Structure formats: C-alpha cells, structure tokens
Amino acid sequence: MPDTMRAVVKQTAAPGAEMARVAVPKVRPEQVLVKVLATSICGTDLHIYQWDPWAASRVKPPLIFGHEFAGEVVELGEGTSHLKVGDHISAETHIVCGVCHQCRSGQRHICQDVSIIGVDQPGCFAEYATVPESNAWLNPADMPADVASVQEPFGNAVHTALSTELVAKSVLVTGCGPIGLMAVGIAKAAGATLVIGTEVVPYRLELARTLGADLVINPLETDVVTEITACTNGTGVDVLLEMSGNPSAIAEGFSVLRCGGYAALLGIPSRPIELDLANDVVFKGATVYGVTGRRVWETWYQTRALLDSGAVDVGPIITHRLPLEEFEKGIELMRTGQCGKVVLLP
Amino acid sequence: MPDTMRAVVKQTAAPGAEMARVAVPKVRPEQVLVKVLATSICGTDLHIYQWDPWAASRVKPPLIFGHEFAGEVVELGEGTSHLKVGDHISAETHIVCGVCHQCRSGQRHICQDVSIIGVDQPGCFAEYATVPESNAWLNPADMPADVASVQEPFGNAVHTALSTELVAKSVLVTGCGPIGLMAVGIAKAAGATLVIGTEVVPYRLELARTLGADLVINPLETDVVTEITACTNGTGVDVLLEMSGNPSAIAEGFSVLRCGGYAALLGIPSRPIELDLANDVVFKGATVYGVTGRRVWETWYQTRALLDSGAVDVGPIITHRLPLEEFEKGIELMRTGQCGKVVLLP
Amino acid sequence: MPDTMRAVVKQTAAPGAEMARVAVPKVRPEQVLVKVLATSICGTDLHIYQWDPWAASRVKPPLIFGHEFAGEVVELGEGTSHLKVGDHISAETHIVCGVCHQCRSGQRHICQDVSIIGVDQPGCFAEYATVPESNAWLNPADMPADVASVQEPFGNAVHTALSTELVAKSVLVTGCGPIGLMAVGIAKAAGATLVIGTEVVPYRLELARTLGADLVINPLETDVVTEITACTNGTGVDVLLEMSGNPSAIAEGFSVLRCGGYAALLGIPSRPIELDLANDVVFKGATVYGVTGRRVWETWYQTRALLDSGAVDVGPIITHRLPLEEFEKGIELMRTGQCGKVVLLP
Amino acid sequence: MPDTMRAVVKQTAAPGAEMARVAVPKVRPEQVLVKVLATSICGTDLHIYQWDPWAASRVKPPLIFGHEFAGEVVELGEGTSHLKVGDHISAETHIVCGVCHQCRSGQRHICQDVSIIGVDQPGCFAEYATVPESNAWLNPADMPADVASVQEPFGNAVHTALSTELVAKSVLVTGCGPIGLMAVGIAKAAGATLVIGTEVVPYRLELARTLGADLVINPLETDVVTEITACTNGTGVDVLLEMSGNPSAIAEGFSVLRCGGYAALLGIPSRPIELDLANDVVFKGATVYGVTGRRVWETWYQTRALLDSGAVDVGPIITHRLPLEEFEKGIELMRTGQCGKVVLLP
DSSP: OOSEEEEEEEOSSSSOOEEEEEEOOOOOTTEEEEEEEEEEOOHHHHHHHHTOHHHHHHOOSSEEOOOEEEEEEEEEOTTOOSOOTTOEEEEOSEEOOSOSTTGGGTOGGGOTTOEEBTTTBOOSSBSEEEEEGGGEEEEOTTSOHHHHHTHHHHHHHHHHHTTSOOTTOEEEEEOOSHHHHHHHHHHHHTTOSEEEEEOSOHHHHHHHHHHTOSEEEOTTTSOHHHHHHHHTTTSOEEEEEEOSOOHHHHHHHHHHEEEEEEEEEOSOOSSOEEEOHIIIIITTTOEEEEOOSOOTTHHHHHHHHHHHTTSSOOGGGEEEEEEGGGHHHHHHHHHHTOOSEEEEEO | OOSEEEEEEEOSSSSOOEEEEEEOOOOOTTEEEEEEEEEEOOHHHHHHHHTOHHHHHHOOSSEEOOOEEEEEEEEEOTTOOSOOTTOEEEEOOEEOOSOSTTGGGTOGGGOTTOEEBTTTBOOSSBSEEEEEGGGEEEOOTTSOHHHHHTHHHHHHHHHHHTTSOOTTOEEEEEOOSHHHHHHHHHHHHTTOSEEEEEOSOHHHHHHHHHTTOSEEEOTTTSOHHHHHHHHTTTSOEEEEEEOSOOHHHHHHHHHHEEEEEEEEEOSOOSSOEEEOHIIIIITTTOEEEEOOSOOTTHHHHHHHHHHHTTSSOOGGGEEEEEEGGGHHHHHHHHHHTOOSEEEEEO | OOSEEEEEEEOSSSSOOEEEEEEOOOOOTTEEEEEEEEEEOOHHHHHHHHTOHHHHHHOOSSEEOOOEEEEEEEEEOTTOOSOOTTOEEEEOSEEOOSOSTTGGGTOGGGOTTOEEBTTTBOOSSBSEEEEEGGGEEEOOTTSOHHHHHTHHHHHHHHHHHTTSOOTTOEEEEEOOSHHHHHHHHHHHHTTOSEEEEEOSOHHHHHHHHHHTOSEEEOTTTSOHHHHHHHHTTTSOEEEEEEOSOOHHHHHHHHHHEEEEEEEEEOSOOSSOEEEOHIIIIITTTOEEEEOOSOOTTHHHHHHHHHHHTTSSOOGGGEEEEEEGGGHHHHHHHHHHTOOSEEEEEO | OOSEEEEEEEOSSSSOOEEEEEEOOOOOTTEEEEEEEEEEOOHHHHHHHHTOHHHHHHOOSSEEOOOEEEEEEEEEOTTOOSOOTTOEEEEOSEEOOSOSTTGGGTOGGGOTTOEEBTTTBOOSSBSEEEEEGGGEEEOOTTSOHHHHHTHHHHHHHHHHHTTSOOTTOEEEEEOOSHHHHHHHHHHHHTTOSEEEEEOSOHHHHHHHHHTTOSEEEOTTTSOHHHHHHHHTTTSOEEEEEEOSOOHHHHHHHHHHEEEEEEEEEOSOOSSOEEEOHIIIIITTTOEEEEOOSOOTTHHHHHHHHHHHTTSSOOGGGEEEEEEGGGHHHHHHHHHHTOOSEEEEEO
C-alpha cells in the first residue's frame, strides 16, 4: 500500500479544482479502504467545481470530491463484520445518522443528519477512498467497473421511475441528462407502453432514442404540450418523471399530466417557481412525489436486478471514459451536455 | 304537487340573486323529483352570488343555484330502478359522463365531462329539485335533514383527510372554514394524535377547538412555523390538510411539513403561486395529492359510517338554520366567516 | 339480418352440448346486438360441457354458452348512447348490479349480484349475441378478431399479474394453461427479472418458454422447491401467481415464496385444502390476494395498452382456430392440455 | 452493582422453571445493562414454561426467559453512542442480522437470521438484563413501568391492526387475549366504526367491552356467523384481525369477511389447517397479510403516539402485578385466561 495517491482536490473556496498528491486515507473503525477502479462525474461535482452558491454554502475546502465509484476492498477497519479484502463494492453515498425519525422509519434517504461522501467528507476522485462498511454494496466480481460506478445515479433514476407503477402507462421524462436517460430505459423495462423524452441537447435526445424512448421532443423546436396532447388522444400522460429542474419543463410537464396522474420530481429548480396549483394539482387530482437519493437498500436491490438481468443496458449511457488526470475535460463535457455519463479511471 | 315553487335564482350575469317563483321542474327519464327538506350554502354559492371571475366564466343565468341538500323523493322518472317515493336522499352533485378514461377507471371524481348541480344545471335552493337516480344517496329516514344536507361538503373533508392514514400521526389543517372544521373532526376520529388548526377568524378557531383540535393558531397573532416546530420537537407535522387556498397558509403548511410527509390540497388558490419545490417537495421527499370532489361512492360510505356511528358530530359545525327566504343573510354570514355551516330551510 | 343462427347449445342437464339452429336474439333496451367474429373457449366452458358439480349447480339448460368474443355491432337497442353500428367490440362478461357495496366502491369485479354471459344468460358460441352497451369494450377496427376475443381471459391474467409490482422481481407462475401463459408474458413485459413457470403438460411448458419464461419446470420430473430455492440463492421468489388451483402447486408455491413475498391466487381449488398458515403466511409476513374477474375498466385499459404496444404478443398462445362446428374438437384439446387458446370462428 | 441477582430460569429441558440466584450479566460492546423495573408475561413464555414441542425444538436450557420489559440503563458497553446511564428504555426483542435481503429492504421484522431475547439468548425475568443499544427504545421518564413493559406486545397489536386502514370500517377481532384486547382498543382509536370481539373466556370478553368493543360474542354461546352477518346487513366485516390461531375462529372469521375485505393474521395455528381458499379468498377477492413481530421502528412510533396521547389506555388490560417470585402464579393466570396482561416486578 503506498503512502500517497493522486486525487482531484478542491483546494480553495473558488471555481476550479486540481490534481494533487495527497496521503492515502487511514481506515477508521467500521470503515473499509477501497482502491478506486472507476469513478463517475455527477452534476453535483459540476456544482462543486464551478463553485455555485449551493457549493459555496456547503463545501469546506480543501476537499477531495466525487462520490460515484466502483472499487476493491484493500483494508478492513476494526469492527467490520461482513466484507473481506478483495470484495468489489460500490457505496450508498448518503451516510445517515441511524437514529432520527426518518432513519428509524424506513426513510433513511431523507435522514435529518446526513453526511454525503465527496460533499461533506472526502470523496473518491482519487486512487483510494474510505467508506463505512454499512454503506458498502457488494458488486459481482465480473461487473464492469464503469457500470458498477454508475449504479449510484442509476439508483436515483430507479427511485424516481419506480416510485409508481409504470406498466401499461404513458410516461414523460423531462430532461434527458444521464439520470433522465436511465429513467427512459427503466420506464421501458418496467413495461411503460409509451415513453416520451424531452431535452434541448440533440446529442442527448439521440441517446434517449437509443435507450428506447418511443418519442423524443426538443422543446426548442416543437411545442411539447401540443405534441403530447396529440399522441395521447387528448388525455395526457399517466406519469411525469421530472429530471430537469427547469421551470418551463416543469410547467409543460404538469400541463400534459393527465387528470389523476402521477408526477415524481427529481430535478432541482435553482429557486422557487410559480406553479398553477389549482389547475395542475388540485382540480387534476394529481399526486406529486419529491425524490431524494435512493431508498436504502430497496432501490439498490432493484438496480441490481435491472442491470444483472439485462433489463436495462447502461452501456450506451456511458459515453466517455477518461483517465482521472483528464477530469477537467470530463467536467467540460458535462457542462455542455455533449455526453451521457463520464467515467474517470484513476 | 304544486305547479310552482319558491327558488333562489341568479337572474342575470351580475352580483346578487333573488327569491323567485318558478315552475316546479319536470322529472325526466332516470331522474327523481325531490322535495327539498334542507339545503346548505357552499363557498361555491358565494362565488356565484358575488359573480367573481370564475362564476362569470362558467355559470349561465338564469339559474337556480345551490347543490347541497337533503330531500324526499316525490316522483320517479321513467326507467328508475331502485329508489321509491318517500325515500330520503342526498346527492353526489357531480354528474359524470361515465365513459371517459377517468370515469372508467375508478376516478369519477375527476370526470373529464362533468356537469355540476347548481352550477351547470338547476340546483336546490328551491322547494323542489331533480337529480339523476344514479346520483342519489339514500339517507336513513331518521337522519336530521340539516346533517343529511351537509354530507356533500363533509365528503370533501373525508376525501381530503382520509386520502392518507392519519392514525398515530400529527396533522395540520390550514383553514378552518366549514370543510376545515369537518377535517379537524375527521382527523381526530381517524386517530390522529395531534391535530392543529390554523385560521384567522376567531369564531372559527373556537369551533376548531370544539371539534377536537389539540392546538389552534391564529396566524395573525402567532408565528405558525415557530409554534408548530416547537410542538413537534422540531420534526414538523406528518400530514398537511390544506383547506384555505391562501398562499401564506400553503407556504407555512409546506414549511412545517416533516421530511417524508404528506400534503392533501383541497383549497383552491385564486391564481398561480410561488412554491419552493426544491426545499418543500423534492429534498423533503414529500407526497402531495390534489383533491377534487368525493370518490364515488367510497367517500360516501366513509361519510355515512363516520356520521352514523357518532365518530364525528357535525352538530357544532351547523351554526345557523335560516328560512330559504333569508338566503342573503346566509351568504353574508359566509362572507364574514362568522359561522360554521349555514343551512337553509325551504 | 337473418331470423335464425347456428349456436352451441347445452340442451339438457347432462354432459355434452350440440350445434343447433336457434332464433337470433332480440336486442333489448340498452343492449347491442353483435355479429360474433371470433369466440374462444374458456375452462369454464369445459366445466359446462362436462357438466361438473359446479356447472350442475349453476347452469340452467337450455343455454347457449361461451363468453369470450370479438364482434361487430349490427343493431342498437333503445337507450344506447355511445356505440354505433359497425363498431368492433368485446365485452366484460360480468354483468353487475351497480348498486351493491362492492359495485359502489370500485370493486365491481366482486359484485354481490353478478350475472355472467354464457353462464347465467345466453352466451356467444353463436353467430349473434346481445350484450349490455355498458359492458362493451370498443376494439380498434384493425385488431385481429382472435386477439380481440382473448382479451377477456388476458384480463384475468392482467388482473392477477399486475395486482402487485413486478419490476425487478422474481416471479413464479404455477400452472401454464392459457391464462398462466399470458401471465408469463405479462410478467416479462412488466419488468420481472426472473420468471419461472411450472406445468405438467410439456406442450404448455414449451409455450411458457416461448412467452419468455426464464425457467420452466415440470413438477412431475423435477423437485420444484429444490430447483427454485437454488436459483434464488435460497431466498425464494418475490411473487407467486397461482393459476392452477392444484393443491400440490399451491403448497409448493407458498413453500418457495420468500419471507415478505406476495401471492395472487386465480386458480380455483375444487375443494378446501390444507394450508400451513403459520409457516406459509404468518411467520413469512406474506401478503395473499384472491383474484376474481377483471377490474372494470382498469384491467381493460392495461390489457389494451399491453396488446396495442406489442409489449405482450398473444399470437403464440392462440394455437388453434376452428370453425364453430368443430367446438367439440376444441373442448377435447382443452381437456388434454395439448393447446394454448382455442378460438372458434362462427 | 451487585454480583448476583434473582432470575427465573428454565434449568432443564422439561416443563417448569425456577427462581434462582445467578450472576448479573456482563455488558458487552454495543450493549447496555438494564435494571429491570417491570417485565410482563407473553404467551411465548407460557410455551417455554410448559415445554411444548415448539419450545423443546428451539430453546436451549439453562435460560433466563422473558422478553417484555421496562428498565433503567445502569451501564454502557463499549462503543455505545446515544444512550446514557439513567435512561429509561424498553427493547425491540428481535435482534436482527442487518444484512439479509429482508433487513436491507425495510422488513427487519422478518429477518432471516433473527435471535430473540428470552428465547435464543438470556431474557429479562430477572433483576438485570443486557440488550444491544440498537434495540433499545427510549421511554419518557414518567411512563409507568408496567405500561412501558407492555409496549412490545402492544406493538404486535399495532402492527396487526394498523396494517390496513380501519377508519370508517367494521372490524372483527377473533381472540381477546392481551394482544386481541389491545387490538380492540387500537381499532377504536383508529376510527373503526364497528368493532366486534370474539372470545371464549367471559373474563376477557368483559375486558373487550371495557376496551371499547361495540359487540362481543362468545362462540360457545352464540353463532358467530349468524350474529355478524345480521349486524353488518348481510355484507360481512371489512376487516378481520385474527389473534387466536384457533381453526374454528379462523374459519368463522373468513366466513364473515366481506367480499373485497382484508384479513391480518397474527394468531399461530399449532398445525396446518383446512381452508376453503376458493370461497374464502379467491372468489371473495380478499387480501390476507401474515403478521410477525413489529415493524422496526414504524410500529414503535405508532405505539408511542397512541399511548402518549391517551388514544388507547392499556390500564384495564394490565390486570395483575406480581412480585417476580410469584411468576408461577402469573403463568397459571395466563394458562386459564383469567387475566389480561400479567406484569412481574423484580
């Protein structure tokens, strides 16, 4: 085991990040030390890199960021019980308190005292990382590291898409970034009989088609409401999966949601938005569910089943594999949207 | 049977209404003619009387308005099958198409081609009224007419309050007008262990206490968020029943809704409102349900069971009983909020 | 319109049936007269033909039996409102009372005063048949008549399979007769990641494989419990869809149901059976749901979506198409199990 | 802290138990040592005392049995984190593995590798006992010890009764032992509008009435099916809570369950029983749920809310308080049914 390692570090409270050589973290009780085989870039990493208001208010530099990964256990902390050296793992990135009302009633994904890997504590854009054993998710030894790394965001898509029944339903996915693309694939696998994706970046619209969307719409070119109303015989869609956080997309999504429909919201608007509650929710008899993180571990079991069985193929979504050193190229790809998921290889 | 009757008629497209003598309606096939024993005033009637923008856009004078009632069947139309003369009935006031997607899948309350008694067709602020037999709800012969009349709005409260499980939960009812008051009583009957009501009219706050609210708050005098946060140990309430349509109440309600909580919205904001979707719904993992009308007939069965068993006593909510002639006094009471439910006796 | 027609008639209270020439039925108010384009044989028809104890206790000869069909509307009864001559329809075969507690609370499939087409009133093994307009289900004009005819039993499979969420689940279908085969296809379409079928007739096991079963087991050759325990890593299956009514299959099914699993029972044991409630249900924390008929019309909408979208292809299940005259050959095929669905063409 | 303590010990693999002086247990890492303030007798303790086949197959003497208790923390093991000396606690008695499929998907109550306090490891019929900190449930300091002790069985009743919605429903509780009595009280608190209890011991029938049952029936004197059919207008009950494990009670319960009804089964038949699946479950469209233990910690939160708010008063159920030395008298009371809950005071 070396003493030092390469890592992507947010050094100061300002935009940017740099490749640095830092100490390999010491494993603490009930933790495991992992050699990172692959790590992928999340929108959150982009916020941290760009140092937007949210990042500035939460992140304390210096910090190794990054939270999605696949790795191999190389050292066991004291008190660990079920993992062993050599195991391949990914991790639930929300480290929960375990004792709040939410943690104690099956809602650990909304723990009131959560600490997030790569946000509130050192992350995995590095050669090594530590995680609590209780957050580890065992991977099959033969699961490709890039696929294993994207299980975490895939879990967000699973949590969102499978928060309602989709079989024999029409589904609109607003926003086809990596998680939206995953949701398209999951909706098809779950038996949705009409899956529509909206997205402004043509590169991603094309990916949505590849993932199985029956119809893709670019709102910059086509009127979303007119088009969807027409293709649902005036009824609207049964289900809205909102992945964009974009106010126009949210408004359009609710507008075409059928009376009695269901909307799951994962996208995060950057500020309060105007909503026509009377017409979009009350008179519509709609149900709306806000999605955070992954249900622990229900979502992970579903993720495993969907990926292992081949029901969803995330292959086409992983569009770029870069050496860790080229993380800035990955960040730039994410910024422009000319990518699906970008995986970094330490 | 007389040829003419007294009725409250909206004569022209302008504020106001007048007592008039009009023809007793002829019963048509599959309808029953009812002698109205009691009829009660809804907020909707206030809108029609005041001729607000909604009323102006929907109602076509001349029209007998009013839709909540208890009556006795006095004549059966051709093709009726299960009612008989002398039966005491109330009615589901939404006359549905029966063939739209919603009607055909257990969601008649959001029928896409609904016609509402007293809004889209003649109502029951009159001595006689006709209703489709299929909309009739049989009342026990010994049910007091005023109680029977308020079953319809009670059904709105039931639909809202019982759209989620309340037992062992903390519940906030924002807005203690007649339906909010009913919701307070229903929440207590359903086993909610902490029921809080907010309301700006002291008369109604007092009624909320009578109905069993454990805590009542006047937002004009006390900070709702501070108070509720304190009395829920910082967790917030499990359930929000929004009955006001008031933007401040909605904002406060979502603000104190606990992470993982449930909000049912019956109140109708008069225009689009700003909502902090990210913090109030997404990060909170909240579920929101929009409520329209009553589930037909699930809600009515629940209403019957709650009233018949004495689990909820609407007695204290029926604060005024006036002769039909004094309908304007009733409207005025409703306008000022110095009342619970106002019943008119033809 | 001819005065007489060919029909399969149960003439006397004894085994058998015969082809007869009978009067074309007169259409009554609120009914439509249908020219039968295709009709399919159900297990119930086999019971009526064989005159088993159930049939003897319920059916009153003479009776035209048969209830699954696709037809074209040729005459409208008085008072019909939304169908027109030339429409292609199938029918929900349970004619419900509309006023019992179940009918009035979204559970028409368990109406307490049901009358079934082809059992309690004349059926559709004939050139013409009448059905209440309110039971008609409009088919696309280009839907093949044989596919349209089997929508009704497909609906049984849909009701059973989609009574719980199947996505990312392991599912055992015990009994691969026509409805079991449909359930296999539906489970795959709904995203089940492991679908196992058990069946003693090799012909049908082969069909199960064609429909997409990941594993098929003949209990006469292989120990079901050992095999399924092994292929679920000792956990057991998430979901049991019981289609056989066979006591051994039921026992095996519950035995391999995982703790916390879900069982939907459509198969009808011919007599009370012994069940290890303590171990199979109580300690297991299992949920069991009894399935009758189809949810009206939720199931039909799901059926339509699954068939129209191509998510399930019933083509391979329709193994035989015979002229109506050869109904006895169809009955014999059903008796031996050497078939999927048998369609009769009048 | 003394070195030795008094405890009820099952010394040999035979009926009976004896009061003995044994060593005070040493607290291990992540455990707490508790001074027992009250402990109550469960049916399971009766089985162990009587050494029935189940007990003989599972329990390894010598063993201190007993699992329901209220106590005060007197010593903290290494690695404990949130409790402190002086805290009043009770405990979830199922010590789960935390890593099986069930534990990891919100179903810890059916953990596949559970160890039960007082069954698989030393219990609390003693002056002191140890429990894992993670199984501890903090009690308010002013909660009476006898009430605190019976929270565990109360949780069984909560899990059973609140596994479905009871508000505005009719509910049959078959078997009014301590947990059945609790279920009666919970059902009333949850808004059930008709609660019926059946029980053969008059002492307990009387208690059922005290707890709020609207109707109590002794099956030895009255025909349960006739009586319940009559008082539900022929419809049957909406919900069955089966607490007896008695084959006749189970048969009667299913017989009067309405079509579309719900049955929760907590009682444990001592052997496989005959069930008319076709008529009692399939044709009925019934839902059946098997109940084991308590949902951790959802059930405990509900328990706390119901007891703290006064919604349910277990006072009348705690009929006997005996010194620990008189445990055999308590066992005898339980055997004869001439009691509610028996609490032992060390």
